[in-house]
Amino acid sequence: MTRPERPARQAAPARGRPQRARQEPARASAPRPARKGQTSGTRKPARRAQAPQGEFALPESITPALPAVAAFDELDMPAALLKTLAAQGVDTPFPIQGATLPNSLAGRDILGRGRTGSGKTLAFGLAMLARTAGRRAEPRAPLAMVLVPTRELAQQVTDALTPYATAVNLRMATVVGGMSIGRQAGTLRRGAEILVATPGRLKDLLDRGDCVLGQVTITVLDEADQMADMGFLPQVTQLLNQVEPGGQRMLFSATLDRNIDRLVRQYLTDPVVHSVDPSAGAVTTMEHHVLHVADETEKKAVTARIAARDGRVIMFIDTKRSADRLAKRLLASGVPAAALHGGRSQPQRNRTLEQFKNGQVTALVATNVAARGIHIDDLGLVVNVDPPMDHKDYLHRGGRTARAGESGSVVTLVLPEQKREMSQLMSAAGITPHTARVKSTDEELTRITGAREPSGIPVVLEVPQQATPQKSPSSRPRQRSRGGSGGSTGGQRRSGSTTTGTASSGQRRSGSSAAGTPSGGQRRSGQAGGTGAAPAKESGQGQGQGGRGRPRRATRSAGAPQPRRPAAGER
Known part of the structure; x- marks a missing residue:
């Protein structure tokens, strides 16, 4: 089964942030700060239509919705967005886009139901980008937020909106689990106007202090029913309580079941309701x-x-x-x-x-x-x-x-x-x-x-491997001269062991002993012992007599007097 973002433990909202009043499902809605063009006062409960089987009764808008449009150029959007739509080959709005965009561009809350592939992403994305264009986010403080249930959906939303965000000079940040949280925090520190996130990872970043939601004025919940099914509702409500009060809320999903009735009643004010498809989501094609x-x-x-x-x-x-x-x-x-x-x-x-x-x-x-x-x-x-x-x-x-x-x-x-x-x-x-x-x-x-018989010839898929960085010449092992007997250098490379017969004064780390001098010592990894010195390979062991390699020269016994170490010019 799907294993998406793991819901994090619910924490108390941070102090000092504006909180939205909570309410019990059966109680009247709490007062909400007035938006521009609205009068303050107690919110009137929306009338509800008869609910289909398995779904809640959709609220009926109190304020009449603006009429749908048949073309994008009828909308009050930046010219850069219209130009990008044409460049992307998007000529005619889908029904859910034509019906909701006039109202979302005007700042109305939206409750939209449309099957997957019906154009929901641009329906909320174009309005969000158009209303955010011209603003600049402070570090760690996005201005608009899209919450999605899965990493894949987050990436799809990001990919779909990136050309349009670039056209109006808006920066996007994608915050999901399974990827580096440090890099995501760095993106937020540099500033991003649009945030696309899964609830679990966003909660982690908020707890770390890498993100604040107090300046978010537009919030979108995409596939809200799945977030409810996956147990994200406590996190979603906590996140919604941290955004700017009175901001715009848009909720889109392919299905609207009773699990998200609470979200609709608590966080949407007089929403424009649009259901582009019947509840079954049936498609004639x-x-x-x-x-x-x-x-x-x-x-x-x-x-x-x-x-x-x-x-x-x-x-x-x-x-x-x-x-x-x-x-x-x-x-x-x-x-x-x-x-x-x-x-x-x-x-x-x-x-x-x-x-x-x-x-x-x-x-x-x-x-x-x-x-x-x-x-x-x-x-x-x-x-x-x-x-x-x-x-x-x-x-x-x-x-x-x-x-x-x-x-x-x-x-x-x-x-x-x-x-x-x-x-x-x-x-x-x-x-x-x-x-x-x-x-x-x-x-x-x-x-x-279109079924047919398989070929029967096994297939092996190529898996790209990460390139192994090549060692630079300066990083190659070098033969060390740590002393010797009579001019021999019983040096070795990195690990392995070579010794040449004389008394060695202790071990350093557990490594190679250099030949000849009382301060020979052992370094890194290897064993000292025997007589005769063979140059050790990268990870070999020179065992002296009876070991690998021939000794370069005979060495004195351990008790014999040692000659002075020859100077460089005497060798």
Whole structure:
């Protein structure tokens, strides 16, 4: 299963920061400081519409919303943003963008529901950048903040908004776990107007004093329902209590369940509500298939043939261990496959995603860590090898395909004992799938998924290795002359041992004894003993007589008088 940011322990809010009054769910809303153009006073509870199954009743706006726009140039946005939109090939706003941008640019709170791939990132991102443009953040004090549940979603939001932020000279900082907290703190110290963060890592930086939220005037919660499901609500509320009171709040998600009703009632004031899709998140360009297989053996064969299709596919599976096993099995059968799950480090996950995007990997075996926040262009098929636990997971898994108006298919493999649960899940999602009973060799399977027989030739994926820094000439081991008997130099390199017969006065560290002099001593690592001196290699041991190498010259016995050490010119 997904292992995202671990929620940190909740701490008391720092002193001196403005706090927003908390309230019990059944009580009336607390007073909120008035914004520009609003009159102060007790906030009126918003009227609520009838709630769909599993969701809370959406509030009805008291103040009428501004009408939607059909083109970006109808919006009051900086010219640099409009120019960048054209350069990025974004000509026409998606429905959720056209409906919410006029209101978010005016400073209204937004409650938006739209399926994954419907354009939520630009819906909140353009308004946030336009309203922040021209301002400059102080060190450690961002001006706008986007909270997301996973590292991958944070990176996707950053990548999507970077061209637009650059166009209006705004600096971005991404704060997630699994990466260097020191570097992230350094970025904040240098100043960043826009902060994209996961709650756990941001809490760590706040505790260290590397970030303050008192100047944040625009706050966005993206995929808020998943943050609630993952136990982040205490942290999210603590973070929201530290931002500037009266600031703008925007909450976007593909699903809005009852877990985030508290956030809506406590932190959104008379929000503009927009639901671009029905609660099921159904998309006309997406096909849903439930394929019944006889047993686990047939399921493995069907999975292998689907993975070998001509084109990329994401295959969702329940556990990290199962993902690793399936990826290894597919590689052995000739399918370029890789596993993506929370047990991998962030650099490993980034590398795997890059291999999948560039086609080096065609079958991505993933746990729910990839179910949100990963955008892959032209991905036509998602396969639930293991059916999801609930309809929300199904919608977010399927949201990896049929994005931004493209077409795609979601296929779920179902064993006989899973049939009843799958029917209930589809009913909760409001989806009527195409069903079929298939075997690995059926033409129906090929028609639906493009399945074909794997090549059988094992695939080995190249893993980039970090370059080993080469030693400079000055760092090469040098032969040392620490004295000798009769001019011999029983020197050695670094570790190893050479001795030449004379009395040595003790050991230094536990290393090489130099030949001949009473102050020979041993250095670094090695052993002294025997007679005769052989030059020792990097990690060898010269054992004298009976050891490796020939002694350069015979040495005197330990009790014999020692000659004076020859001067350099006498050698």
